Amino acid sequence: MRRPWARDGGGHPDTATQAGVPSAPVDGAPLLSLRGLSKGFGPVQALTRVDLDLPAGQITALAGDNGAGKSVTIKTISGLWEPDGGQMVWEGHPVVLRSPKEAEGLGITTIYQDLALCDNLDIVQNMFLGHERSRRGVLDEASMELTARRTLEELHVTTVRSIRQPVASLSGGQRQSVAVAKAVMSHAKLVIMDEPTAALGVTQTRMVLDLIKRLSSQGVAVLVVSHNLNDVFAMADRIAILHLGRSVASGPITDFDPQVVVDYMTTGSSTRAGSGHHDGEG
Amino acid sequence: MARAEPPPAEEPKAAAEEASELAAMAATTGVTSPELLVDSLGEYLRAWWTRIRAGESGALPVLGGLVLIVVIFQVQQSAFLSAKNLVNLFILAALFVLFGLSEIFALLLSEIDLSIGYVAGVGAFIIAELIAPPNNWPWLPAVILGLLATAFLGLLQGLLITRFRLPSFVVTLGGYLFFQGLIIYLADIDSGAVGGVVRVPSTSVVFDLVNDNMSPLVGWIALVVVVALFAAVSLSRAARRRSQGLSAPPISIVVLTVAASAVAGVVLVVVCNVNRGVLVPLNGVPWVIPFVLLVVLAASFMLNRTRLGRYIYAIGANPEAARRAGINVAMVRTLTFVICAFTAGLAGLVYESWLGSVSVGISGGTYILFAVAAAVIGGTSLYGGRGKAYHALLGGLVIGAVDNGLGLLGVTAAGQDMATALVLIAAVTVDSVLRRRGTQTV
């Protein structure tokens, strides 16, 4: 077993070491690489030889028009679907993920848009759902509450009035924060988020973007699917663009500007493109 | 509960450690969050109001309703508040509390169990037939076997519901009919059953459960011990949580709660200790009352302080989230139906003790209606994930008061059924309206 929700004694060893560069990859090698990943559903070829690099401590935005294959990509990474072809390389080793459990076992946590929170449970109870701590069969509420609070404070989530309030009473942004904190507590190495700001207003979006940045500054690799280019440019370190199931461009966000990204998303190429961030045929 | 027990010698050290650790952390991160702590009574009341608006109405509306019912019946019939009638009412309520509690388990999952009336009947028959002639078993193995049998019926229904994904109301409606038939079959094969009735020997412990009383002195001692324990446990727990920097109810609220339960306990013991005998003196708290309170306490502990309870709430609110959290949803749901049926078995035990016999004519259908009514009136939602064990106490008392009061007024069975149905519909309406408002404000 890995150590998620492990009873952490005094300090917080994991986030402490994560603040540097996490254990595995050598000189900037990505935490997870997809190489030539393909996936079809009968006649529909959803992904065709997709390449994607996800370095630790960086936010990678996955962009693309409707039906480009973003959701299929993240579902493959999170173990929901096995690819037809291609390779996934995790910390330098090829891996095959047959179930969400296996992905979770590696340290991949996916936050879907519906967030999977229980409205009737409070913040602490939601953060520990399925991983409760207990002593002699009795739930150890004190220990769970302390850890939950520490995690929220590390993420600077301070807008909630009480961590003992049911999540039904939280705003969209606060709920998103709880979902992220839950992922942090699982000591995830890669956090995948599907449209984290889709339903949020301006301030709440700001709050969630800050949260995602803080998450990556703790050494976690973050993959964010977003349709909102403002958000993408506000938070991402890197971008990867899909067009009709192919990866058409990727690289540091600084090599791109919104117009170029739109070109890639809509046509699969860009005449305005500057230095070489083309993937494949271009 | 158990957490409050460790001797104070070792606890403060750990608490102080955690507190200083917390302070250090707050200092380093520069974040202090006083708003995370509920400090004042005002703050607590505000949180309470928020919960009410979110659909968790709490106990006050039901208590208000109960007072209203009592006033109405007392005005109509002055015997209503006599010690004799109140003890009868408490015993009747004890039965409804167990039925209501049984149904609460199913409702928490957003399911329903329509079979519990006859599950209770099956359990009652098995126990009665084993302890009555010609079998003459001692009471303990008979009770254990009867309860195991009811748990098994719950297991069967739970497996059908979870393995084959059948709707619980259909499966348990099938159970309703099947177990009704099973009861007739059990009576047929028993040579001791005369005309479909099995008597509970009046010398047995099963009979004594309802029909024997604590001596008045024992009643008082038990009350003092229980209230003292409750006060010590809740005060020390609140103090310890506060010292660790955890959210805790303000001391004033804890004191109020303890005081309220002490008052309720004193009223109960005073009423039960009045002589209610006609020819021979008869007084004291019937054993069934502490028995039912203990069952509710155990259920409450299971729901609030164990993984199983936490998972029942989670599944009731969002089964998909529970599944993704790695919870074995099918197993928890099946277990819940087992617990539901087991609790119905306890109700069957109280039922046969109360009547001194059990008959194939047991009105299991009415008891199911009363069970749902008690649960919902007590504050448990029909829509899953919202409810507490103590709701059964409140709801059981209300249903018991209505049933007893109408009987006292000489209202016919037909009128009583209709009145209870109206109370049920009213409670469900309140639940629906509150729930809708709750989801709207979110």
Ligand SMILES: Nc1ncnc2c1ncn2[C@@H]1O[C@H](COP(=O)(O)OP(=O)(O)OP(=O)(O)O)[C@@H](O)[C@H]1O
């Ligand atoms: N389960 C499935 N069965 C068949 N085809 C599918 C399935 N899931 C996705 N597809 C197809 O794969 C392609 C990529 O879909 P995907 O959902 O990944 O797009 P997306 O980039 O997430 O789009 P959007 O921005 O609209 O969410 C689409 O053509 C879609 O129809």
Ligand SMILES: [Mg+2]
């Ligand atoms: Mg999608």
